[in-house]
Amino acid sequence: MSEQQHPSKAGFETRAIHAGYEPDPTTGAVIPPIYATSTYKQDGVGGLRGGYEYSRSANPTRTALEGNLAALEEGERAFAFASGLAAEDTLVRALCRPGDHVVIPDDAYGGTFRLFDKVERAWGLEHSPAPVSDVDAVRAAIRPGSTRLVWVETPTNPLLTIGDIEALAAVAHDAGALLVVDNTFASPYLQQPLTLGADVVVHSTTKYCGGHSDVVGGALVVRDLDVAEKVAFHQNAIGAVAGPFDAWLTLRGLKTLALRMDRHCDNAEKVVDFLLDHPRVEEVVYPGLASHPGHEIASRQMRRYGGMVSFRVAGGVDAALSVCERTEVFTLGESLGGVESLIEHPGRMTHASVAGTDLEVPADLIRISVGIETADDLLADLDRALG
Numbered sequence: 001m002s003e004q005q006h007p008s009k010a011g012f013e014t015r016a017i018h019a020g021y022e023p024d025p026t027t028g029a030v031i032p033p034i035y036a037t038s039t040y041k042q043d044g045v046g047g048l049r050g051g052y053e054y055s056r057s058a059n060p061t062r063t064a065l066e067g068n069l070a071a072l073e074e075g076e077r078a079f080a081f082a083s084g085l086a087a088e089d090t091l092v093r094a095l096c097r098p099g100d101h102v103v104i105p106d107d108a109y110g111g112t113f114r115l116f117d118k119v120e121r122a123w124g125l126e127h128s129p130a131p132v133s134d135v136d137a138v139r140a141a142i143r144p145g146s147t148r149l150v151w152v153e154t155p156t157n158p159l160l161t162i163g164d165i166e167a168l169a170a171v172a173h174d175a176g177a178l179l180v181v182d183n184t185f186a187s188p189y190l191q192q193p194l195t196l197g198a199d200v201v202v203h204s205t206t207k208y209c210g211g212h213s214d215v216v217g218g219a220l221v222v223r224d225l226d227v228a229e230k231v232a233f234h235q236n237a238i239g240a241v242a243g244p245f246d247a248w249l250t251l252r253g254l255k256t257l258a259l260r261m262d263r264h265c266d267n268a269e270k271v272v273d274f275l276l277d278h279p280r281v282e283e284v285v286y287p288g289l290a291s292h293p294g295h296e297i298a299s300r301q302m303r304r305y306g307g308m309v310s311f312r313v314a315g316g317v318d319a320a321l322s323v324c325e326r327t328e329v330f331t332l333g334e335s336l337g338g339v340e341s342l343i344e345h346p347g348r349m350t351h352a353s354v355a356g357t358d359l360e361v362p363a364d365l366i367r368i369s370v371g372i373e374t375a376d377d378l379l380a381d382l383d384r385a386l387g
C-alpha cells in the first residue's frame with residue numbers, strides 16, 4: 001500500500017502498519033528486510049538503484065522507518081538517528097550557527113539540557129530556559145533577531161507540565177523562529193505537533209515508538225522542504241544514523257503503537273484513581289486530572305493523557321525511596337515508554353543532576369511509566385509497596 005494510493009488521510013493505525021514500505025517486489029516480503037549492507041552495486045558509474053549508494057546516506061530499512069514516521073506525524077519527511085540526542089544535535093547544527101540563541105524548557109529532559117549547556121554552548125550557541133506552560137515567559141525569553149529555535153516538550157518530565165503548541169508556534173513565528181516539539185512523552189498517537197503549527201518534531205524513539213525497551217533511537221520529523229533539505233544534509237554529513245537492525249526494531253514497535261498507547265492510558269487512569277484514594281499518597285500529577293494546571297490545553301491537543309504518572313508520598317524522601325525499592329511488578333529503573341511498568345525516584349535518579357538548582361524536583365516525588373500488564377497486578381503491587 002503506497003502513500004500515493006493512500007495519502008496520510010488513512011487512519012492512524014493503517015498508517016502505522018503500512019506507511020513507508022511496499023511488499024518487496026522480488027520476494028513479496030511483507031516486512032522490510034534488515035538490509036545489513038554498507039554499500040550498493042552501481043549499474044555503471046553513478047547508476048544507483050533506487051538512489052542507494054552508501055548506508056550512512058540511505059539504507060532501505062531506515063527509509064521504511066522514516067516513511068512511516070513521516071506519515072504518523074503528518075510531516076513532509078522524517079529522519080532516523082542512533083539516539084534521541086543524536087537527532088537533537090543534528091537538528092541544532094542544521095538550523096543554528098554560533099552566535100545564535102535558542103529558548104529551551106526550564107525543565108527540559110536532562111540530556112537535552114546537558115546538550116545545550118555543555119556541548120552546543122561551547123560551540124557558541126546560547127540558550128535561555130523558560131517554562132513551557134507560560135507563553136508570555138517564552139515570548140520574553142526570545143531575543144529578536146538571534147533566537148532561531150523555540151524548543152519545547154509537552155508533557156514535560158517528571159512534572160508533566162503542558163505547553164500550548166498552537167500558542168507557542170505563534171510566538172516563535174512572530175519572532176522569525178521555528179517551534180521544535182519533543183513529542184517523546186505523548187508519542188505521535190496522542191499528539192501531532194506539526195498539525196498544530198510546530199515546525200519540527202523530535203522523538204526519542206527509544207521510548208513509546210520502539211516501545212519494548214530493546215532499542216535506542218531518535219527521529220526528526222519536519223513539515224517544510226527547506227528544513228528537510230538542511231536536516232538531510234546534516235544527517236549524512238554528521239552521520240549519527242540509525243543502523244538497519246535498530247530501524248527494523250523501531251518500525252516493528254510502531255505497528256502496535258496505537259494499541260499499546262491505549263492500554264498505557266487505560267492502565268495509567270486506573271493507577272491514578274487508585275493513588276488518589278490511597279491515604280499515603282499526598283498528590284498525584286497527571287494531565288488527565290481536572291486539577292492539573294495544563295488539563296484544558298492537554299484536552300485540546302492530545303487524544304488521551306498518556307502513560308506517565310508522578311506522585312508524592314507522605315513521609316518524605318525515605319518513604320519515596322522505600323516505595324521505589326519495594327515494588328515487584330514495577331521495575332526500578334530509568335527510561336520509560338516500554339511495555340513493562342517502571343518506577344523511579346527522579347530526585348536521586350533521572351534528575352539528580354539538577355539537585356540544588358531551580359529545576360530541583362520534590363524529594364518525595366515518584367515517577368512511574370505505567371506499562372501494559374494486567375491493571376489489577378499493577379494496583380496490587382503499588383498497594384503492597386505503599387504499605
Ligand SMILES: *Cc1c(COP(=O)(O)O)cnc(C)c1O
Pocket residue numbers: 083084085086109111112153157182184185203204205206207216217218
Ligand atoms: C530519552 C529522552 C530523550 C533522549 O533520547 P535518547 O534516545 O535517550 O538519546 C530526549 N527527550 C526526552 C523527552 C526523552 O525522554
